[in-house]
Amino acid sequence: MVIPVSSWGRLNAAPHAVLPIDALGSQRPLSFTLPLPEPGQTVLPYGMGRSYGDVCLNPDGALWLTAGADHWLAFDADSGLLTCQAGTLLADIQRLMAPRGWMLPVTPGTQFVTVGGAIANDVHGKNHHRAGSFGHHVQALTLQRTDGRTITCGPDQHAEWFAATVGGLGLTGLITQATLPLRRVASPWLDTETIAFDALERFYALAAESEADWEYTVSWIDCLDPRGRGVFIRANHGAAGASVPTQRPRSSGLNMPFTPPLSLVNKISLRAFNTLYYHAHRLRQGRRISHYLPFFYPLDGIAHWNRMYGPRGFYQYQCVVPFDGGEQAIAALLERIAQSGQGSFLAVLKTFGHQASPGLLSFAQPGITLALDFPNQGDKTLRLFEQMDAIVGQAGGRLYPAKDARMPAGLFQSGYPQWAQMQPYRDPGISSAMSRRLMGQ
Numbered sequence: 001m002v003i004p005v006s007s008w009g010r011l012n013a014a015p016h017a018v019l020p021i022d023a024l025g026s027q028r029p030l031s032f033t034l035p036l037p038e039p040g041q042t043v044l045p046y047g048m049g050r051s052y053g054d055v056c057l058n059p060d061g062a063l064w065l066t067a068g069a070d071h072w073l074a075f076d077a078d079s080g081l082l083t084c085q086a087g088t089l090l091a092d093i094q095r096l097m098a099p100r101g102w103m104l105p106v107t108p109g110t111q112f113v114t115v116g117g118a119i120a121n122d123v124h125g126k127n128h129h130r131a132g133s134f135g136h137h138v139q140a141l142t143l144q145r146t147d148g149r150t151i152t153c154g155p156d157q158h159a160e161w162f163a164a165t166v167g168g169l170g171l172t173g174l175i176t177q178a179t180l181p182l183r184r185v186a187s188p189w190l191d192t193e194t195i196a197f198d199a200l201e202r203f204y205a206l207a208a209e210s211e212a213d214w215e216y217t218v219s220w221i222d223c224l225d226p227r228g229r230g231v232f233i234r235a236n237h238g239a240a241g242a243s244v245p246t247q248r249p250r251s252s253g254l255n256m257p258f259t260p261p262l263s264l265v266n267k268i269s270l271r272a273f274n275t276l277y278y279h280a281h282r283l284r285q286g287r288r289i290s291h292y293l294p295f296f297y298p299l300d301g302i303a304h305w306n307r308m309y310g311p312r313g314f315y316q317y318q319c320v321v322p323f324d325g326g327e328q329a330i331a332a333l334l335e336r337i338a339q340s341g342q343g344s345f346l347a348v349l350k351t352f353g354h355q356a357s358p359g360l361l362s363f364a365q366p367g368i369t370l371a372l373d374f375p376n377q378g379d380k381t382l383r384l385f386e387q388m389d390a391i392v393g394q395a396g397g398r399l400y401p402a403k404d405a406r407m408p409a410g411l412f413q414s415g416y417p418q419w420a421q422m423q424p425y426r427d428p429g430i431s432s433a434m435s436r437r438l439m440g441q
C-alpha cells in the first residue's frame with residue numbers, strides 16, 4: 001500500500017510503500033521473514049515518526065512500520081532487566097512498570113516513541129549529566145538485515161556493530177529486540193524545584209550547582225529576550241517512604257483537533273505566551289511533588305500540538321556546542337534568533353554530561369544544548385538557519401539528526417567526524433531521505 005507519510009514537523013508528506021511488521025512471532029529465538037520492498041526499492045524502519053524531519057522518511061521507497069512488534073519477551077524482577085521487541089512504546093513501559101517501582105533509566109521529552117527509535121537516534125533525557133543517553137543502558141540488541149542475516153550485539157559483543165547501530169539512524173538494519181535495565185524508583189512521583197532566572201549567567205550557575213545533587217535538570221528560556229530570562233527546573237525521584245498523592249493526575253484532555261489554515265505561532269502570540277509563561281512560573285517558584293507524566297512529557301498533554309503550525313509545518317533546530325566557547329556561541333545564537341523575531345514557544349536549554357557517546361553518530365556530547373521550534377516561513381527561516389549553522393560550526397558543535405530536516409552535508413560531516421567509519425556497517429537495502437542528503441546514499 002502506498003500512502004503519504006510525514007514526520008512530526010509535518011514539513012514533507014511524501015508517498016511511501018508501507019510494510020507493517022507484526023509482532024514478529026513469539027517463539028524463542030524469534031525467527032521471521034521480513035516483508036521486502038519491490039525490487040530496486042530501498043526500505044527504512046519507522047517507529048512512531050516522532051522525529052521532526054527526514055531521518056524517518058524514505059520518499060518513493062518503503063517503510064517498515066514497527067509499532068505492531070511490541071511484545072515483551074522477558075523481565076527479571078530482581079535486576080530489572082527487560083527484553084522487548086523494538087516496536088514497544090516507552091509509554092507502555094512507563095505506564096505498566098512505574099506503579100511497580102521500575103522506570104526507564106533515560107527517557108526523551110515524549111513517551112510516544114518506540115524502543116527501536118530511541119536506540120536509532122540514541123535519545124537523551126533531562127538526566128543526561130548523570131545517566132548518559134539511552135544507548136548507554138542497552139545491554140544487547142538484535143539486528144535483522146535485508147539479506148536475511150541476523151546480528152546480536154552489545155557493548156561487549158560485536159561492539160563495532162553496536163557502536164554503528166546506537167545512534168545509527170536506522171541505517172544498519174532493523175532492530176528487532178533489545179535488552180535494557182529498568183531502574184528502581186520508590187514511586188511515580190518526583191520531588192521538583194522551579195527557579196526563575198533573568199540572565200543566562202544565572203542558568204549556567206544553576207546548572208553547575210545542580211549537577212551533583214539533582215538527577216534531572218532542564219530549563220526553558222524566552223527566545224525573544226537576548227539576556228536569556230527563563231525557568232530552571234530540577235528534580236529527583238521521591239525518597240522511599242515519602243508521602244505522595246494517591247491518585248495520578250488526570251489527563252488534560254487537550255487536543256488540537258484540526259490544522260488551522262495559518263500558523264498560530266507568530267510574533268504577537270509568541271511574545272504574549274512567553275511573557276505569561278515566565279511570570280506564571282516566577283510566581284510558582286519553589287518545591288513541589290510532580291507526577292512523572294507532566295514532568296517528563298509536558299507536551300504530550302496536548303494531543304496533535306504539532307498541528308498549530310498550520311499546513312506548512314515547522315522545523316526544530318537542536319544543536320550542542322562544546323563547553324569551551326559554548327556560552328558565547330549560545331549567546332550569539334539567541335541574539336540572532338531574537339533579532340529575527342522567529343523562533344517559538346518553549347526553547348529548551350540544558351547542559352550535557354561528560355560521558356563519551358556509545359554510538360559513532362550519537363548526538364549528545366559534553367557541552368550545552370539548545371533546542372527550539374520555528375514555524376516554516378520558507379526562505380526566511382532557511383536563511384536564519386544558515387546563520388545559526390555558521391555559529392554552531394565555528395564553535396565545533398553539531399545538529400541533532402532526530403530534529404533535522406535541512407542541515408547541509410558539510411555541517412553534518414564536520415560535526416560527526418566518525419560518519420565515514422560508520423558506512424561499512426550500513427545495510428545496502430536501507431536508505432532514508434536524510435542519508436541521501438547527508439551521506440550521498
Ligand SMILES: Cc1cc2nc3c(=O)[nH]c(=O)nc-3n(C[C@H](O)[C@H](O)[C@H](O)COP(=O)(O)OP(=O)(O)OC[C@H]3O[C@@H](n4cnc5c(N)ncnc54)[C@H](O)[C@@H]3O)c2cc1C
Nearest residue numbers: 047048049050051108109114116117120123124169170175
Ligand atoms: C515532543 C517531543 C519531544 C522530544 N524530546 C526529545 C528529547 O528530550 N530528547 C531526544 O533525544 N529526543 C526527543 N525527541 C525526539 C524523539 O525522541 C526521537 O526522534 C525518537 O527517535 C523518535 O522515535 P520513534 O519511535 O518515533 O522513531 P521514528 O521517528 O519513527 O524513527 C527515528 C529513527 O529511528 C529509526 N528506527 C525506528 N525504529 C527502528 C528499528 N526498530 N530498528 C532500526 N531503526 C529504527 C528510523 O529509521 C529513524 O532513523 C522528541 C520528540 C518529540 C515529538
